[in-house]
Amino acid sequence: MQSFSRRDIIGAGAAALTLGLAGCTGLAVSTEVRSDSYVVDGGTLVVETSNGDVTVEPTYSEQLEVSYTMQTNGPRSEFDRVRVDVETGAENRVVASIDASGFIPLSVSVDLRIRVPEGVRVVGAKTANGEVVVQNVAGDLVAETNNGNVEVTDVEGYVTLRSTNGDVTARNIQGLDGAISTNGAVDVDVLGLRGNAEVRSSNGDVTARLDPSLQAALEAKTSNGEVTWRDIELVTTTWDDNEVRGNINGGNSPLIRVQSSNGDVTIRAR
Incomplete structure (x- = not known):
């Protein structure tokens, strides 16, 4: 079984997009998007984030595609509290967590968008705060x-x-x-x-x-x-x-x- 942390994803050729947006409240909202793909061989899949949306949908690729969007209206250092773990094997898992000892407990959100290859059965999709959308998969x-x-x-x-x-x-x-x-x-x-x-x-x-x-x-x-x-x-x-x-x-x-x-x-x- 392979295990990857957020640091692994960032360092392993992940595509990154960073944006600074001005909200109507006057607070600066920072957004960072990262993605990577993982070789999988069937099995089940559980996807979970502690604060943000979860979207699970199919892909024509043979790899598990993991994309996550971090957003904060605090300092960009808040992104350092985010950890995304990806485990592959018979039981595939994508779990985003946020260190609760940070600046403001819910000042960071992590939206997960997971694209699932044929043969992987989705058995769990969960968030504490956010929407869950699952479509065109098996499990x-x-x-x-x-x-x-x-x-x-x-x-x-x-x-x-x-x-x-x-x-x-x-x-x-x-x-x-x-x-x-x-x-x-x-x-x-x-x-x-x-x-x-x-x-x-x-x-x-x-x-x-x-x-x-x-x-x-x-x-x-x-x-x-x-x-x-x-x-x-x-x-x-x-x-x-x-x-x-x-x-x-x-x-x-x-x-x-x-x-x-x-x-x-x-x-x-x-």
């Missing part, structure tokens, strides 16, 4: 953020999506293991289930778009809002404005729970 994926949206499109695998403060969206995925937001809307395709799944928001509307042939048991409920469904074959056992239970296409299992504490719940065909 049973867990995508999560504390503050930001999660958007997943065209994933060949079963996905789990989480955001504390942000919307959660999934389109054209092989299957769903779960999708949860604390504060935000949840809108996901449900084309396959391999076990019980929860689609839920504490504060936001929730929409589940089901494959027309999906067989499952359904529990749909909201505390403050309305539950509606359309264009699906549903035999109800419980039905009122706030709660619907029943069987989709005659299925008794698995169970899909679609819930909101404060928001409308919609079940519809994809």
